[in-house]
Amino acid sequence: MRYLIINQNQTDIYLRYIDIQSIMEISGQEKKKNTYDAIVVGSGISGGWAAKELTEKGLKVLLVDRGRNIEHVKDYETALKHPWQFRHRGRITHEQRENHPYLSRDYPYSEENESFWFNDADSPYEEKKRFDWYRPNIVGGKSVMWGRQSYRLADLDFEANAKDGIAVDWPIRYKDLASWYDYVEQFAGISGSIDNIEHLPDGKFLPPMKLNCAEEYVKEGIESRYKNRKLLIGRVANLSVAHNGRGQCQNRSLCHRGCPFGAYFSTLSSTLPAAVNTGNLTLRPNSVVSSVIYDEKLDKAIGIKVIDTISKEEIEFYARIIFLNASTLGTTQILLNSISNRFPNGLGNSSGQLGHNLMDHQFRVGAKGTVEGMDDKYYYGRRPTGIYVPRFVNIGSDKRPYQRGFGFQGGASRLNWARGVAELGMGADFKDELTQPGPWQMGLSGFGECLPYYENKVSLNKQKLDKWGIPTLIIDCEFKENENMMRGDMKNEAAEMLEAAGVKNVHTYDNGSFPGMAIHEMGTARMGKDPKTSVLNAYNQMHDVKNVFVTDGSCMTSAACQNPSLTYMALTARACDYAVKEMNKLNL
C-alpha cells in the first residue's frame, strides 16, 4: 500500500506529502501544515466511502481513525489459521472478558478476531438499560467484521414516518437514492438475484449465490402456499465472481477475520485503496476526535481536535468541510462534546434532537425445524450468506396490530459435530454418529424494525472521562410495546411458514434482544426537512453548520427492517457529490 501514514514522530515524511498549493490560507505555519480540503472522521463503511469520493473529486483529504492501522491482507493475522491453531479454539479468556465487559456478552467478539475490537475498559459507558455497543479499534472499523447483508430501502420505508405520523418525515425518497445505490453496488460488488419486489428494489448485482437443496425445498413450499412471500438467497457484499481487481469468494465463510482474497467489501479491500490511488489521501490512525472546532465569526466548523491515542497529545486539524463517519454513537459523542456559545448543547443541535431517537433492529427470535428425506444430499463449501425473506407484513391489504415490519434471515444446513453438546450421549457409537452429517436444519430468524422514540437517547457524562479525557456516554434505550408485539408475530410467522413449507419438528425460540446487539444502531442525528426537528438536511448536511456532513448510521430518520450499511454507502456518495458541488459554487 502506498498511502501515507502519519504519526507525530513522522512529521518529516508527512510534510513532504502535503501539497502546499491546495492548502487553505489560515494564518500560521502550524495551521498550514495541518490543513486539508476535507477531513473525514472514521474509516468504517461510510468513512471509507467519503474518503474515496472526496479524494477522487480532487480534494486533499485527511482521514482519521481512533483505531490502530492495519493493512489489507498483511494484517489479517488469523485469516489462514486452522481451527486447531487457535489456542482457545475461538473462545475468549476470562481476562479478556474482564477487560471487555460489554463486548464479551455476545459472539462477535471472539478469539478469531479479538485484536480488531476496542478495549471497553478504555472508554466505559453507562447503561441505563442494557445496550450492547460494539466498538472496533482498527482502521476500516466494523467494515472489516460486518455481516455484509446488503439491501436497498424503498419508498415503503422512506414514506413510513409521514404516513404513520411518527417522528419526522424523511427528506428524501427512493428516487433520490436509486442511482446512488446503483453506483455503490457496482463498485462494492453485491451478489444477489433479481426478484422484482417493489419494497426491496433490485440492484446492480453480481450473480447470486446459490440455495442448497433444503432451502430450495423450503422456498418452493413457502412460495406455493403464500402469494406475497418470497425466499431469496441473501444479497451480500461477497464477490460471486472476481470484480474490480478483487478475488472471487472462496467459500470459506471466515470473513470476520479479514479476507486474504479481498472477496468481500470493506474499507481496506475497496474504498481505501481507491482513495490512496488518487494521491490525495492522508491517513492518520490512533487519532480519537474529541470535538469539532466551530468558529462563531465564520459561523462554520473550521476543523477538529484530535487526541493521539498513544502519546495523548492534542492536535488540531483544519479543513473546509468535515465529514463525520465515526459510527452512530461515535459521531454523536463528538458532536455533543463540541460546545460553543452558539451551540451549548452540542454542535448543530439547535433542534435538541442530537442524541435522541436511537434505534437498532430487534432479532434473535424465530423458529427452526428439520427437513426430512434428504439424507443422501449434502453440499460442498461454506457459503458466506444465508437466505432472506423480504417483509410481507403491513404491506398492501396485510394489516397487523403493530406498525412496520420485519424480514427473515436464516438458512438450512446439516448439523455438525457440535449438535452433540446438546444431545444426550457419550462413547463409541455416539462419537461415530457425530462424525456423520446430522439432520438438515432450516431456520428463520426475524430482523424487525424499531420505531424512533425521542426518549431513547444518549447523553454525555462529563463527570466520567475516558482514558483520553473525553466525556463518556450514558445510553438509555429500550424496545417498547410496538417492538414487543411485532416480536411475537416474528416468532409465530416463522413457525407457521416453516410448517406450511413441510419442515418437521418446528419449534420457536426467543433468545432476547437488547438494543445494540444487531450492531445496526442509528438515528441520533437524524435527517429531516425542518431544522427545528432534525439535525441534518436531505444531503446529510447539518442544518445549522453547513460545512459539516454526517453520513453514518446516526443520520437515519427511521430504521426500516433491512440491514442498513448499503444505505449508508449510497447516502455518503450522494452527500460527497453534493458537498463538492457546493464547494465549487463557493457555497462552502
Added chain:
Amino acid sequence: MQRREAIEKVLGLLGIAVSGSTLSVIVSSCENPQQGASSLEKYHSVSQIQAKAIAKAADIIIPRTSTPGALDTDTPNFIIMIVNECFSPVEKKRFYAGLSQMNKLFYTETGKYFLENDNEKSLELMLLLEKEAKNYNNTNEEKSEHFFIKKIKELTLLGYFTSEIGASKVLKYAPIPGVFRPCVKREPNEVSYY
C-alpha cells in the same frame, strides 16, 4: 492402605496435593472431605489425580475406536487449559468441585472411586449423571456435578473435533473450498466436513 489410597484419591480430586505427613493427619482427624473443599480456592494447579480423572472422562466420552479418540488429540490438556484460562474463578471452582462430587457419587454407587471403576461402568454412570443434569429443574442452583458433566462433555467434543486429527483426519476439512456446490450426493457413511 486401601483406605489411605482412597483418601488420596478424594483429596487429589479436590485439588489438594498430599504429602505423606499431612495425609496421616487428615486420615486420623478428618472423615469429612467438605473441610478440604473450603480450601480449594487456594490451589490453582491441577493435581495429578484430577488430571487423570479428566483424561479418563474425556476418553469415555470420545474413546479410541477404529478412529482416534480424545486421548490421541491432547484433549485432556486442552480441557485443563480452557478451565484455567477461560473459566471465571467461580466456574473453575465449581468445575473441580463437581469432579469431586461425581467421584463421591461413584463411590456411593459402586463402592469404588471414579478412577477405580472400569470404563464400561464409568460410561454407564456418566450417562446417568448427564441425563439427571438435563432433567434437573431447580434453576436457582445448578449442582456442581451437573455443571461438571455438561462442561467436560462440551470441552471434550470441542477439543477433539477442533484438533488437527479430529477436524482433518476424522472429519473432512476443506480450508479453502474455492467453490460452493449447493447440492451434492452423499455416499452412505460419508463423514461430514468440519
